[in-house]
Amino acid sequence: MGQYWKLINFDKWLMVFSRGVKTGQFICSLDGVPVLDFLVVPDLKDALSPKSELARTREYNVASRLVTLPQEIFDAIVTELPHIEDILSLALTCSYLWRVLLPNVKYSIEVIEAPWAGDRLIFVGDYARGFPPNCKDYENENMPEIEMDPREGITPEAVDANPLYYGINYSLSSGFCIEELMKGRAGDCPDIQLLLRLVTMLRSHPGSQRPGVLRNLTKQQYVLDSKLAESKYPYSLVEAIVVRTRWTWDTSDADGVDDWVGDCFDIRSIEHVPEGWTDVSDETINLIGDAMIHFTRDPDLEGFKLTSRQVEYARAWVK
Structure with missing residues (x-):
């Protein structure tokens, strides 16, 4: 009968x-597609302004007391700001502070638009036990609080044995865009539209195709979305994560494929793939193919196939 699986952010x-609870079902159900939006790091222009431009805008905004503060005091204020929205609001105070805080603004945009970039992802099976070697953070009973629903029949013993499968019960929710985040703090104020215009100016390729390279930051490997699109298995990049991050003690069901378990990922444009990294697109496509062949041979899942509409939806995120 095989085992059931979940994709988790450790x-x-x-x-x-x-x-879809089996590997092939998860791939065909496309429930993992929203993860892509959480991994795509936006391409932003260089966040440093020339000294001459900083001097000019400082002189223009010298009436502001913030501008005249000693640099160490201003840096201390920025350090104490608790929320990304506060950084963005301060940057909108005047043109000088926008330029001074451009590195902070750039980082804030990346955190808002790619909240899962750099995180460890695992496709965990219900036969798994304990933690993968590179995910030992919670072994000393320092786990996040777990709320168990007695109606689900999950026992404390099951959580102790397989905490990644049974202990994580909060689901991925839709992300925030910059406009929604700012409105939640500041209401419908004119500065939001100014912020959106300035952020658009920061983007290297506004309105163009989104980045299409899955990067394994731990292994220094990558998968090209363009190669997936041209293959017999035109799924999205999240399936590349699924077939290479399976964590289970029953290796017969996962074909022993666990070389990316607990690794860190993001999605960038090809310009952000450093020299010397390894293209593993072809072998990843083969692994997706193996998973689908195994899936279609399961007599209990006859007829559970990907439709052309599902393929179109899965690929729409890069348009």
Whole structure:
């Protein structure tokens, strides 16, 4: 009968809700597609302004008391700001502070638009036990608080044995865009539209195709979305994560494929793939193919196939 699976973010202690509980079902159900939006790091222009431009805008905004503060005091204020929205609001105070805080602004945009970038992801099976070697953070009973629903029949013993499968019960929710985040703090103020215009100017390729390279930051490997699109298995990049991060003690069901378990990922444009990294697109496509062949041979899942509409939806995120 095989085992059931969940895609989890170990660092955020979140799971991806799925209607498909076996590997092939998860791939075909496309429930993992929203993860892509959480991994795509936006391409932004250089966040440093020339000294001459900083001097000019400082002189223009010298009436502001913030501008005249000693640099160490201003840096201390920025350090104490508790929320990303506060950084962005301060940057909108005047043109000088916008330029001074551009590195902070750039980082804030990346955190808002790619909240899972750099996190450890695992496709965990219900036969798994304990933690993968590179995910030992919670072994000393320092786990996040777990709320168990007695109606689900999950026992404390099951959580202790397989904490990644049974202990994570909060699902991935929809992310925030910059406009929504700012409105939640400041209401419908004119500065939001100014912020959106300035952020658009920061983007290297506004309105163009989104980045299409899955980067394994731990192994220094990558998968090209363009190669997936041209293959017999035109799924999205999240399936590349699924077939290479399976964690279970029953290796017969996962073909022993666990070389990316607990690794850190993001999605960038090809310009952000450093020289010397390894293209593993072809072998990843083969692994997706193996998973689908195994899936279609399961007599209990006859007829559970990907439709052309599902393929179109899965690929729409890069348009």
